[in-house]
Amino acid sequence: MDRRQFVKAAGTVLAATAAERAGLASAQGAVPGNAHSISIDTTKIAGPLPHYWEKAAGSDRTVVGLREQWRQDLIRVQKETGIQSVRCHGLFNDEMGIAQAGPGNFNFLYVDQIYDFMLDHGVRPFVELSFMPEAFATSANRIFAYKGNVSPPRNWQDWHDMVQAFTDHCVKRYGLPEVRGWKFEVWNEPNISFWAGTQQEYFELYHQSALAIKKIDAQLQVGGPSTAQLGWIPDLIQYCSQNGVPLDFVSTHVYANDPQKLIFGKENLYKLEDVIPRGVEQVKHQVQSSKMPNLPLWITEWSSQNPAFIADTIKNCVGLAEAMSYWTFSNVFEEGGVPGGIFNSTFGMLAQWGIARPSFHSFVFLHKLGNSLLSADAGPVLATRRADGSIAILLWNLIPADEGGVANGNPIGASAGAQRSAGAAKQFRLKLSGITSASKVSISQVNNEIGTAIPKWRAMGSPQYPSANQIADLRSAAELPSPEQRTLVTNHELSIELPPDGIALIEIARH
Numbered sequence: 481m482d483r484r485q486f487v488k489a490a491g492t493v494l495a496a497t498a499a500e501r502a503g504l505a506s507a508q509g510a511v512p513g514n515a516h517s518i519s520i521d522t523t524k525i526a527g528p529l530p531h532y533w534e535k536a537a538g539s540d541r542t543v544v545g546l547r548e549q550w551r552q553d554l555i556r557v558q559k560e561t562g563i564q565s566v567r568c569h570g571l572f573n574d575e576m577g578i579a580q581a582g583p584g585n586f587n588f589l590y591v592d593q594i595y596d597f598m599l600d601h602g603v604r605p606f607v608e609l610s611f612m613p614e615a616f617a618t619s620a621n622r623i624f625a626y627k628g629n630v631s632p633p634r635n636w637q638d639w640h641d642m643v644q645a646f647t648d649h650c651v652k653r654y655g656l657p658e659v660r661g662w663k664f665e666v667w668n669e670p671n672i673s674f675w676a677g678t679q680q681e682y683f684e685l686y687h688q689s690a691l692a693i694k695k696i697d698a699q700l701q702v703g704g705p706s707t708a709q710l711g712w713i714p715d716l717i718q719y720c721s722q723n724g725v726p727l728d729f730v731s732t733h734v735y736a737n738d739p740q741k742l743i744f745g746k747e748n749l750y751k752l753e754d755v756i757p758r759g760v761e762q763v764k765h766q767v768q769s770s771k772m773p774n775l776p777l778w779i780t781e782w783s784s785q786n787p788a789f790i791a792d793t794i795k796n797c798v799g800l801a802e803a804m805s806y807w808t809f810s811n812v813f814e815e816g817g818v819p820g821g822i823f824n825s826t827f828g829m830l831a832q833w834g835i836a837r838p839s840f841h842s843f844v845f846l847h848k849l850g851n852s853l854l855s856a857d858a859g860p861v862l863a864t865r866r867a868d869g870s871i872a873i874l875l876w877n878l879i880p881a882d883e884g885g886v887a888n889g890n891p892i893g894a895s896a897g898a899q900r901s902a903g904a905a906k907q908f909r910l911k912l913s914g915i916t917s918a919s920k921v922s923i924s925q926v927n928n929e930i931g932t933a934i935p936k937w938r939a940m941g942s943p944q945y946p947s948a949n950q951i952a953d954l955r956s957a958a959e960l961p962s963p964e965q966r967t968l969v970t971n972h973e974l975s976i977e978l979p980p981d982g983i984a985l986i987e988i989a990r991h
Contacts, residue, residue: 729778
């Protein structure tokens with residue numbers, strides 16, 4: 481199945497439009513050859529840059545939180561990318577044991593071990609309430625290799641009581657102030673194959689879940705519908721509004737290769753690179769025009785393995801979503817069964833054995849950006865000032881899919897390194913005004929050759945099962961080299977070449 485304006489004036493953040501992309505060359509001030517000029521005023525703050533992409537990241541089903549590799553991946557990703565919470569499927573799968581013994585007989589041993597570890601390492605649970613315990617299920621409808629049951633319950637009260645008991649247990653174990661900071665999301669993608677019931681049955685599931693959670697504390701946060709392809713948002717808001725059902729946030733998912741007709745009502749309305757931001761913008765408008773116009777919007781799944789696509793998507797969704805949860809942080813991921821080798825075509829910022837992927841380094845770069853946007857020309861750039869006065873600039877060379885770009889439509893298409901972009905390298909000239917003296921500059925890059933172990937792996941003969949020594953070499957090869965060091969001279973211009981779909985982080989010391 482498919483897995484699936486910016487700043488116009490100070491303090492005003494709007495989504496970039498498709499028209500801006502169409503006029504990119506002139507906005508950048510193209511110079512002869514394949515070079516582009518971008519002006520940045522380092523003295524002018526254009527608005528805030530909330531790090532909304534750090535609020536959550538996705539994971540395989542909950543039980544993998546008991547595994548050592550998943551735990552080591554979590555520690556590193558939290559430390560270096562700043563993720564604040566983790567969202568997992570399958571909390572109520574029988575392998576977790578919570579309701580394996582049947583209604584009223586609950587066992588929280590495994591969930592305690594997993595949540596304790598997460599919280600001990602600075603990560604909160606983003607609680608996805610799924611799937612159906614077999615003892616509650618009305619059918620044998622199941623999803624994925626781990627066979628999560630997706631049927632409605634035989635008895636709604638059983639589901640209600642389980643959610644209430646689980647919530648009560650979490651509050652008693654971790655304290656009400658802590659759990660009030662969590663999100664409780666009802667189910668996953670009920671509008672496609674993850675739910676064997678009807679939409680009305682999902683609404684009843686949501687209703688029972690919300691009532692159970694609010695019985696423990698009215699300030700606990702519950703939301704949904706956690707749909708695929710940006711579906712059902714107006715429907716759930718209308719249902720909750722008409723029936724007095726609590727709704728604290730709305731959540732949904734979008735991937736660039738989702739069928740555009742289902743999202744926009746028309747095939748091929750947008751280029752693949754624009755599907756996510758335009759889709760999120762559409763849903764934002766649906767919320768704002770509803771009876772609950774101030775509901776926070778959480779995009780709880782999106783993905784790409786293309787560094788430039790990740791950067792471009794983050795920029796073009798600024799101001800549209802409260803959070804965007806990248807799917808997933810770890811390659812400990814078994815929806816399709818046991819992964820088929822060290823470099824497999826599935827999700828994760830980190831590959832098997834914790835080997836870094838370019839997507840991981842992309843989020844490390846994003847984490848290093850400041851919280852204040854600087855005034856800059858439109859184009860593939862995020863220019864920021866940090867709290868200490870230093871400047872951090874993210875720059876990218878996104879090759880559109882129709883020009884030979886990869887991993888834009890298929891979020892896992894470049895995972896195994898089988899594809900490379902066919903586009904051209906670009907020379908960028910940054911014109912930095914407001915810098916009054918010579919400054920030290922550090923430049924780091926991520927692309928098809930830097931920040932990836934794939935070239936090293938190929939040189940080894942692409943072993944499916946590398947030896948321990950080879951794994952150590954691959955881990956090392958995936959790490960970034962020391963940044964290039966330059967001195968910004970009196971004309972305050974920087975030139976840098978980026979290969980296809982490459983990104984660069986430019987850090988300028990406080991002056």
